[in-house]
Amino acid sequence: MTRMTRLRPLRKLLLSALLLVLLSALVAGCGQGETDVGETASGSDGAGSAPLTRTVGAEEADLPDSISTGEIPQPPLQNRPVVIRSSGGEVRVRAEIADDDPERTRGLMAREELGENEGMLFVFDSERSLNFIMENTLLPLSIAYIDSRGSIVDIRRMQPLSEDTYPSAEPAMYALEVNQGFFSERGVEVGDEVDLPSTVVEG
Incomplete structure (x- = not known):
């Protein structure tokens, strides 16, 4: 057996090892830059794009399941003095008007703040x-119950959750x-006595 014949298997082995090293480096490079599941990620439309944040779950926020972020939509309501x-x-309140069942049911759920002179006025079809x-x-709230004539009949303090x-x-x-x-x-x-918005009183 000649010397050249003996070296051929060694060359093949070295070439295979080199290809394996190059392939490993290529796979490692492709994995860089990925975002782990659950982390925030940058937008894909270039510099300055807003971060894409994940929804905070109720367990993580230490809140009941039904109030996790995004589950209770808050469409804008009409505001009246x-x-x-x-x-x-005179005491003035800038009140959001909740005058149908979905609005009354949702109320101030999930709100994290309420302005100093702001509130929500719940309107019902009849006195009850x-x-x-x-x-x-x-939010910790106070509620004033008002009769059909506009007189406050009760005031209560209500505790959050x-x-x-x-x-x-x-x-x-x-x-x-x-x-x-x-x-x-x-x-x-x-x-x-409470002066209610004319749109509320007139229905």
């Missing part, structure tokens, strides 16, 4: 005993929710 005539003077709950509601119910002491046709403590800080009491 509500004026309360208290012993300390009203009863509110705080399911999926993150509470399973308690908050019934009206007297029949009411409207309910005004604001940040907790809003009424007491401004001297608003049971018996005070």
